[in-house]
Amino acid sequence: MWPVKLSENFSRDADFVAGLCCCTAVFWHYNMKTPRRSFLAAGLGVSLISVLSPKPQAAAVKTKLPAKGLKKADLPTPALLVDLDLFEANVRFLAEHCKQAGCGFRPHAKTHKCPEIARRQMAAGARGICVATVPEAEAMVAAGISGVHLTSPIVDQNKIGRMIDLARKGRGLMLAVGHAREVALLAEAAEHRGVSLDLLIDIDVGDRRTGILPGQPALELARQIAKCRRLRLRGTQAYSGASTHVRGFAEREKTSRGVLAKAVETRSLLSKEGFDMGILSGGSTGTYNIDAGTLTELQVGSYVFMDVNYRVIGGKNGSETYTDFHPSLTVLTTVVNATHSDQVSVDAGIKAFATDVQEKPEPRSWPGISYRRFGDEFGAITVAPGAKLPQIGDRLEFIVSHCDPTVNLYDRIYATRGDKVEEIWPIAARREFAG
Amino acid sequence: MWPVKLSENFSRDADFVAGLCCCTAVFWHYNMKTPRRSFLAAGLGVSLISVLSPKPQAAAVKTKLPAKGLKKADLPTPALLVDLDLFEANVRFLAEHCKQAGCGFRPHAKTHKCPEIARRQMAAGARGICVATVPEAEAMVAAGISGVHLTSPIVDQNKIGRMIDLARKGRGLMLAVGHAREVALLAEAAEHRGVSLDLLIDIDVGDRRTGILPGQPALELARQIAKCRRLRLRGTQAYSGASTHVRGFAEREKTSRGVLAKAVETRSLLSKEGFDMGILSGGSTGTYNIDAGTLTELQVGSYVFMDVNYRVIGGKNGSETYTDFHPSLTVLTTVVNATHSDQVSVDAGIKAFATDVQEKPEPRSWPGISYRRFGDEFGAITVAPGAKLPQIGDRLEFIVSHCDPTVNLYDRIYATRGDKVEEIWPIAARREFAG
Numbered sequence: 064m065w066p067v068k069l070s071e072n073f074s075r076d077a078d079f080v081a082g083l084c085c086c087t088a089v090f091w092h093y094n095m096k097t098p099r100r101s102f103l104a105a106g107l108g109v110s111l112i113s114v115l116s117p118k119p120q121a122a123a124v125k126t127k128l129p130a131k132g133l134k135k136a137d138l139p140t141p142a143l144l145v146d147l148d149l150f151e152a153n154v155r156f157l158a159e160h161c162k163q164a165g166c167g168f169r170p171h172a173k174t175h176k177c178p179e180i181a182r183r184q185m186a187a188g189a190r191g192i193c194v195a196t197v198p199e200a201e202a203m204v205a206a207g208i209s210g211v212h213l214t215s216p217i218v219d220q221n222k223i224g225r226m227i228d229l230a231r232k233g234r235g236l237m238l239a240v241g242h243a244r245e246v247a248l249l250a251e252a253a254e255h256r257g258v259s260l261d262l263l264i265d266i267d268v269g270d271r272r273t274g275i276l277p278g279q280p281a282l283e284l285a286r287q288i289a290k291c292r293r294l295r296l297r298g299t300q301a302y303s304g305a306s307t308h309v310r311g312f313a314e315r316e317k318t319s320r321g322v323l324a325k326a327v328e329t330r331s332l333l334s335k336e337g338f339d340m341g342i343l344s345g346g347s348t349g350t351y352n353i354d355a356g357t358l359t360e361l362q363v364g365s366y367v368f369m370d371v372n373y374r375v376i377g378g379k380n381g382s383e384t385y386t387d388f389h390p391s392l393t394v395l396t397t398v399v400n401a402t403h404s405d406q407v408s409v410d411a412g413i414k415a416f417a418t419d420v421q422e423k424p425e426p427r428s429w430p431g432i433s434y435r436r437f438g439d440e441f442g443a444i445t446v447a448p449g450a451k452l453p454q455i456g457d458r459l460e461f462i463v464s465h466c467d468p469t470v471n472l473y474d475r476i477y478a479t480r481g482d483k484v485e486e487i488w489p490i491a492a493r494r495e496f497a498g
Numbered sequence: 499m500w501p502v503k504l505s506e507n508f509s510r511d512a513d514f515v516a517g518l519c520c521c522t523a524v525f526w527h528y529n530m531k532t533p534r535r536s537f538l539a540a541g542l543g544v545s546l547i548s549v550l551s552p553k554p555q556a557a558a559v560k561t562k563l564p565a566k567g568l569k570k571a572d573l574p575t576p577a578l579l580v581d582l583d584l585f586e587a588n589v590r591f592l593a594e595h596c597k598q599a600g601c602g603f604r605p606h607a608k609t610h611k612c613p614e615i616a617r618r619q620m621a622a623g624a625r626g627i628c629v630a631t632v633p634e635a636e637a638m639v640a641a642g643i644s645g646v647h648l649t650s651p652i653v654d655q656n657k658i659g660r661m662i663d664l665a666r667k668g669r670g671l672m673l674a675v676g677h678a679r680e681v682a683l684l685a686e687a688a689e690h691r692g693v694s695l696d697l698l699i700d701i702d703v704g705d706r707r708t709g710i711l712p713g714q715p716a717l718e719l720a721r722q723i724a725k726c727r728r729l730r731l732r733g734t735q736a737y738s739g740a741s742t743h744v745r746g747f748a749e750r751e752k753t754s755r756g757v758l759a760k761a762v763e764t765r766s767l768l769s770k771e772g773f774d775m776g777i778l779s780g781g782s783t784g785t786y787n788i789d790a791g792t793l794t795e796l797q798v799g800s801y802v803f804m805d806v807n808y809r810v811i812g813g814k815n816g817s818e819t820y821t822d823f824h825p826s827l828t829v830l831t832t833v834v835n836a837t838h839s840d841q842v843s844v845d846a847g848i849k850a851f852a853t854d855v856q857e858k859p860e861p862r863s864w865p866g867i868s869y870r871r872f873g874d875e876f877g878a879i880t881v882a883p884g885a886k887l888p889q890i891g892d893r894l895e896f897i898v899s900h901c902d903p904t905v906n907l908y909d910r911i912y913a914t915r916g917d918k919v920e921e922i923w924p925i926a927a928r929r930e931f932a933g
Contacts, residue, residue, distance in 0.1 A: 414906045455679050
C-alpha cells in the first residue's frame with residue numbers, strides 16, 4: 064500500500080509548491096526586469112503561467128494536504144499544531160459576534176499566512192482577508208480568496224506591479240495608502256497598466272508607524288486620490304497597535320475609543336466633502352468587542368490561535384485571563400536530553416518559538432513544567448517542586464507565546480483533533496522570495 | 499529577451515524545490531509509515547526517488563540560482579544579503595588559520611542552512627559540515643556534501659530512519675550521542691537496516707543542554723557503543739555555548755580552556771581503554787583561536803557572516819570590537835512611511851530580524867540612524883542630532899544582530915558584490931516540513 068500513498072502524497076505536495084513557485088516566479092521575474100515606464104506589457108507575464116505551470120488551468124491552488132492516518136505521535140518535532148476543536152470554536156465565536164453586532168470582518172492573514180485558514184474564515188462570513196505583504200496577497204488570491212486588502216504601505220515598482228497584477232483579476236482587491244508619494248506611484252502604475260485600484264486612506268491614530276495624520280492631511284490625500292482616474296477611494300483604515308494589549312478591559316476600552324475618535328472625526332470630515340467613506344477598517348483580537356460599533360469591519364488576526372501574550376490582557380468580565388478565544392496553536396517538542404536530575408532539554412529553541420515578547424510558551428497538558436529557551440535549537444524544561452520531570456523521548460506540547468512570528472517559523476500547520484492529524488495546511492504565504 | 503530568462507530561471511528554481519521535496523517527501527512519508535521492526539525494507543524508499551523525481555539522475559541538487567543582472571536596487575524588501583567580498587575573506591581567513599594551527603574544521607551549517615555556503619566551505623578545506631537537524635543533514639547530503647555530522651541528539655524513529663538513509667550513501671556521516679537510550683535506538687535501527695553508523699560521544703562540559711557527563715558516564719556510554727556491531731565510535735564532541743560570547747579575550751580563553759579540560763581528560767580515559775578517540779570536535783567563532791590546539795576540528799559557524807552580537811565580544815589584540823571576521827550578512831529594507839519629522843518606518847520588523855539578543859541591527863552605511871523593532875512588519879528609524887533622516891522610498895541596509903535565527907527567517911540569500919547581485923543562494927535546509 065505505501066508506495067501508492069507515497070506517490071499520491073508527493074504529487075499533491077509538489078503540485079502545490081510548484082504552483083505557488085510558478086505564480087510568484089512569474090510575477091517576480093517579470094517585474095524585476097520591467098522598466099518603470101513599460102507597465103502596459105505586463106499582461107504577457109500573466110499569460111506565461113499557462114506555459115510554465117504543470118497544471119495551469121486549475122481554478123485555485125490547493126490549500127491543504129491529506130494527513131492519511133497520521134497521528135501526533137508520528138510527527139517529526141518541533142511541529143506546529145492547531146487544535147481543530149478550539150480553532151473552529153474561535154472562528155465561529157468571532158463570526159457570531161460580528162453578526163450580532165452588525166459589523167463586518169476581514170480577518171488579518173499576517174497571523175496565519177495560511178490559505179486554508181483564510182478559506183475557512185471566508186466560509187464563516189468574512190468580507191475578505193487582510194494581508195500585510197505582497198506575497199501574502201499573492202498566496203491568498205492564488206487560493207481563490209476575494210476581497211484581499213493590503214494593510215501595509217508599498218512604495219517600490221516591483222511590489223506595486225505585482226499588486227496591479229492581482230487587482231486585474233477583479234477580486235475586490237484593496238490597498239491602504241498613507242503618503243502622497245505612495246498615491247502618486249500607484250496612480251502612475253495604474254494609469255500605465257489600465258487597471259483601477261481601490262484604496263483606503265490609512266490614518267495614523269497614534270502608533271506613528273504607518274498612515275497619514277488625521278484631519279487636514281488625510282483630507283488632502285483624499286483630494287489627491289480623487290484627481291487620479293484609476294484610483295478609487297473606498298474609505299479609511301485606522302489600526303491602533305497601542306490598544307490591542309492594554310491590560311484590563313476598562314482601560315483597553317478607554318484607549319481604543321480615544322484613538323478611534325480621531326478616525327471617526329476624519330471620516331466625517333471627508334464624508335462632508337463627498338468622498339466615499341463606506342469602509343472604516345481596524346480593530347484587533349483585543350478590542351473586537353469594543354470597536355465593533357465604531358468600525359464597519361474588523362481586522363482581527365490572533366483570535367483564531369490566541370497566545371500567551373494575549374491571554375494575560377484580561378477579559379470583559381473582569382477575569383485576569385482573556386478567555387473569549389481559546390489557545391488553539393501549540394508547538395510539539397521531544398525531550399532529547401535527560402542527563403540532569405533537575406532539568407531536561409527539548410528540541411525547540413529560538414528557531415521554533417518567537418522570542419519578541421516577555422511571556423514564555425506554556426505547557427498545554429503537563430502540569431508543573433516550565434519552558435525557557437536554551438539556544439537556537441533547544442529549550443530547557445524544569446519542574447515545580449513535587450511535579451514529575453519528563454523523561455527522554457517524552458513529547459511535550461506548548462501554547463505559543465506570540466502566534467504571528469511563531470507561525471512565520473514554520474512551513475505547515477498540522478490540524479489535529481485529539482491525537483489524530485486530520486489535515487496538513489501549508490503556510491504558503493510565509494515564503495519571502497517573491498517579495 | 500525576458501521570456502527566455504524567465505523560463506530558464508523558473509525551471510531551475512522549480513527543479514531545485516521539486517528535487518528537495520522529492521527527497522524529503524520520500525524519507526518522510528516512508529518513515530512515518532514504517533513500523534519499528536521493519537527497517538529492512540527501507541531501501542525500497544530510496545529507490546522510489548528515481549520514479550518520482552523529474553530529474554532523478556542528477557548527481558546533486560543545484561545550490562545556487564543565476565541572478566541575471568539583478569541589482570540590489572531591484573530586490574523586493576526585506577531581503578537577506580551577503581557581501582561576497584567580506585564573506586570570501588571570512589572563509590579564507592578561517593581556513594588559513596586552521597592550516598597554520600594544524601587543526602581541522604567542520605563548519606556548522608546551523609548558521610546558514612545553505613548548501614552553496616557549505617560547498618564553498620568544503621572547497622576551502624573543510625573536513626565536512628556540521629548540522630543541527632535532520633533536514634539540514636538531508637539538504638547537505640542532497641547537495642553532495644560529504645562528512646556531514648549531526649551535532650544534536652535524536653531519539654525518535656522517524657529521524658533515526660532518515661539518518662540511516664543518509665548513512666547508507668557512504669559519505670562519512672556521523673552523529674553525536676549523549677544518552678544510553680539514544681545509543682540503544684540507533685543500535686537497534688542500524689542492526690535492522692544493516693547499516694553502520696559512526697558516532698561521537700557528546701560530552702556535557704557545563705552547558706547542561708546536550709551530552710553525557712564527562713568521566714565515568716562517558717566511559718560507560720563508550721562501552722555500550724562497543725557492544726553494538728553496527729555502531730562505530732570515532733571520538734568525542736565537546737561544545738561550550740558558555741564560552742562563545744564571553745567578553746574580553748583573556749576571560750574567554752580562561753573559560754574555554756577550563757571547560758575543555760574536562761573533555762581532554764575524558765578523552766584520555768577512553769583512549770586508555772582502547773577506544774578510537776581520533777576526533778575531538780567543538781569550538782566556535784568566538785574561540786577558534788583558543789581551541790585549535792586542543793580540538794582536532796572546529797565546529798565554527800557564525801564566522802562566515804558575523805553579527806552585532808559577536809562584534810561586541812572583543813578581539814585578541816584587546817580591541818573592544820571583534821574584527822577577526824567581517825560582518826557580511828545584512829538585511830535590506832525600504833522606508834515605507836515618513837509621516838513624522840523625527841522618525842520613519844522601514845518594512846522589516848520581528849519577522850525580518852531575530853529578536854533573541856539584546857543588540858539591535860546596526861546600519862551598514864547610513865551614519866547616525868538607529869533601528870528599533872516596531873511590530874511584526876516594521877522597524878522604526880530615528881536619527882542622532884544633526885544626522886539626515888531617510889525619506890520615503892530610501893533603502894537602508896542593516897548588519898543583523900544574531901545571524902543564525904535571522905537566516906532562519908528567509909528562503910534565499912542574495913550574494914552581492916557592490917551594487918550587483920551575483921548569485922541567489924537558496925536556504926534549502928531551513929524547511930522544517932520533513933522534520
